[in-house]
Amino acid sequence: MRFDIVTIFPGFFDSVFAQGIVRRAQAGNLVEIHAHDLRSFAHDRHRTVDDRPFGGGEGMVLKPEPLAEALQSLAIPPRHHRDPGGATRVVLLSAQGRVFNQAMARQFAQLQRVVLLCGRYEGVDERINDLYCDMELSIGDYVLSGGEPAAAVVVDATMRLIPGVLGNQASGEFESFGVADAEIDADIDGVPRSQHGSGGLLDYPHYTRPADFGGLHAPDVLLNGDHAQIRRWRREQQLRKTLRNRPDLLEQAPLSAADRQMLETLRNGG
Numbered sequence: 328m329r330f331d332i333v334t335i336f337p338g339f340f341d342s343v344f345a346q347g348i349v350r351r352a353q354a355g356n357l358v359e360i361h362a363h364d365l366r367s368f369a370h371d372r373h374r375t376v377d378d379r380p381f382g383g384g385e386g387m388v389l390k391p392e393p394l395a396e397a398l399q400s401l402a403i404p405p406r407h408h409r410d411p412g413g414a415t416r417v418v419l420l421s422a423q424g425r426v427f428n429q430a431m432a433r434q435f436a437q438l439q440r441v442v443l444l445c446g447r448y449e450g451v452d453e454r455i456n457d458l459y460c461d462m463e464l465s466i467g468d469y470v471l472s473g474g475e476p477a478a479a480v481v482v483d484a485t486m487r488l489i490p491g492v493l494g495n496q497a498s499g500e501f502e503s504f505g506v507a508d509a510e511i512d513a514d515i516d517g518v519p520r521s522q523h524g525s526g527g528l529l530d531y532p533h534y535t536r537p538a539d540f541g542g543l544h545a546p547d548v549l550l551n552g553d554h555a556q557i558r559r560w561r562r563e564q565q566l567r568k569t570l571r572n573r574p575d576l577l578e579q580a581p582l583s584a585a586d587r588q589m590l591e592t593l594r595n596g597g
């Protein structure tokens with residue numbers, strides 16, 4: 328899979344993508360990431376990429392011509408000349424976009440190419456959005472000074488779902504926000520058989536050695552080797568954490584009768 332990032336700060340990505348899984352994914356030729364300097368598509372002496380907004384008001388706006396030229400250099404024609412079902416998406420990073428989530432990361436991971444346009448200042452001339460972009464994408468309800476951190480988030484969350492990138496493929500399927508439509512693989516006591524199955528809930532808490540730390544003991548249930556009990560405890564912890572931090576996820580998550588009973592208990596202070 329290939330990511331192209333159009334930015335006025337290509338150097339921003341040098342260290343971000345030079346560590347850990349994303350570095351290994353590139354070294355293993357599973358992912359290509361290219362950051363393109365928008366200023367190299369400006370032709371005046373000052374390599375100007377921004378201008379004042381029509382209609383007045385604060386700040387500057389990224390001009391359309393350098394962005395269009397950058398896209399042309401990447402062989403991206405205007406949207407109307409592309410196959411909408413094709414394997415490329417052009418994404419404008421914007422606080423006004425749909426909010427990025429794990430389901431979108433899963434969809435992106437099926438594509439061959441994602442082109443990410445990073446705005447700066449007050450944003451990008453809207454005609455670039457209209458002419459070239461398949462979608463506007465936000466990484467959350469706050470305003471960044473530029474699209475670069477958002478592009479890094481989208482690349483990171485997507486590339487780790489590409490088959491072969493994670494050492495253990497199951498880690499990508501069974502963590503927080505894991506496949507919401509996953510069947511609950513219930514065994515007789517209604518507890519999912521998977522050790523990690525998140526089924527649209529948040530992940531459960533993790534512990535490792537030492538068993539005692541900072542005056543706190545790791546939960547005994549995790550140390551006793553009874554795997555049915557461990558699965559049941561982990562499911563309860565997932566429900567507990569999701570209820571506390573993201574109750575909205577419970578509306579979509581496939582819950583078993585035992586889950587619902589557990590939630591009832593938790594809601595009643597259990």
Ligand code: SAM
Nearest residue numbers: 420421422446449450465466470471473474477
């Ligand atoms: N005037 C814009 C608004 O109020 O929506 C904010 C512009 S912001 C200062 C500059 C650039 O940062 C945007 O063009 C966009 O590329 C990026 N950006 C800011 N917040 C973002 C977010 N939550 N998600 C993705 N990109 C964001």
